[in-house]
Amino acid sequence: MNAELSIVIPAYGRDAVLVDSIRALQALPEPADEGLVMDQTATYEPETEAALSGWDAEGRIRWIRNEPPGVVGADKGKLKS
Numbered sequence: 001m002n003a004e005l006s007i008v009i010p011a012y013g014r015d016a017v018l019v020d021s022i023r024a025l026q027a028l029p030e031p032a033d034e035g036l037v038m039d040q041t042a043t044y045e046p047e048t049e050a051a052l053s054g055w056d057a058e059g060r061i062r063w064i065r066n067e068p069p070g071v072v073g074a075d076k077g078k079l080k081s
Contacts, residue, residue, distance in 0.1 A: 006034040013041050015048040022051075026060060035061040 007025055011018050018037070025035060037052065044052070056063040 004033040006036060007032040008036045008038060011037050011039045011041055015045050019048055019051050022055065022061060026055075037061055037063045039063060039065045041065075 009018070009021065022035065022037070025031060039052075043049075052061070052063050055061045
């Protein structure tokens, strides 16, 4: 039986830290089977928005934006199996 590895990142702001963390995780010799970003951020810098949108479109992460944005709630996202 093969186990799958999911990495879940609850996000609230901190553009550079979020992007750097995702890049580092994707560069691992054996990356996770799934990367989820449970996002509580209202807006990002354009470069961050483009990176997250691109990775999501490519299927490299699942970018799940929770409403309303705020520091509480990343663990209660709209994740459906």
